[in-house]
Amino acid sequence: MSASDRGTLEKLLILAYTTPDYSGEPASQFTSYVNPNEITLSYEMEYDAAQGSGTTGSRMNFKKMKPGDLALTFFLDGTGANGERIDVQQKIEEFQTVTGYNGDIHRPNYLKVSWGTLTVKRCVLKSASIAYKLFQPNGIPLRAVITASFTDNSDDTTRVAMAQDQSPDLTHLRVIKAGDKLPVLCNEIYGDPRLYLRVAEANGIDDFRNILPGMRIFFPPLEK
Incomplete structure (x- = not known):
């Protein structure tokens, strides 16, 4: 274990x-x-209160x-x-x-x-x-x-x-657990497993297959 x-x-x-x-x-x-x-x-949250003429309510x-x-x-x-x-x-x-x-x-x-x-x-x-x-x-x-x-x-x-919890427009930090694979994590966060090479490059990882439990990996904003 x-x-x-x-x-x-x-x-x-x-x-x-x-x-x-x-x-x-x-x-x-x-x-x-x-x-x-x-x-x-x-x-x-910031709203504008729009109230119609002759009404008591307002639309936020x-x-x-x-x-x-x-x-x-x-x-x-x-x-x-x-x-x-x-x-x-x-x-x-x-x-x-x-x-x-x-x-x-x-x-x-x-x-x-x-x-x-x-x-x-x-x-x-x-x-x-x-x-x-x-x-x-x-x-x-x-x-x-x-x-x-x-x-x-x-x-x-x-x-x-x-x-949006899983928005790819955000930078995510993940702590690697046993069994985690970089392409799978990229699919969870970005919806595209093919972005694993760009994530590996952003983190200075030479071999994407060699990610170990306990490693912290940043998933930066990426465009598909």
Whole structure:
């Protein structure tokens, strides 16, 4: 039985980019210490209320989907009670570096948040708060909770496509399980198994037959 079949723990991942089109390799990344036990996705539709003369009701004409928000809470424990001892302050600074202001581009980084088979979300940090819960006698923090809110950074076309779970207009992240085949996955996502070579090229995979359980593969927007 493979590690994937036994339920290997996948950590939530935040990737930082310096370009608005998210091109190239990530500049940095943050991996959660303990996965959030709750993820809140909020979104809002915008309508025009069209009311006919002499009527009391109105017809709601859809205009667009507004940028949505993603709320996450990260728990950090430096006591070793979770089986791994970490430097809490160092982990917090890592989060701030990845999600915060980047002097090289004079703005916060462009982010991708992904976890398991969830659709990759393109976003930017909207707000964050850090609550320190436990300290050593010398003041070094041992436990902390980061509460972060991210706002959607997709264009309007992508936001509309997000209403469709398997839309090929979105970038998907899949964690490979035992028995997965790249052409089959391409057929599920794009409706065309022949796109496997382009997906392999996008991920730097030389042999599409040699994809192993636990690998993360991105399925970018592709035209048939």
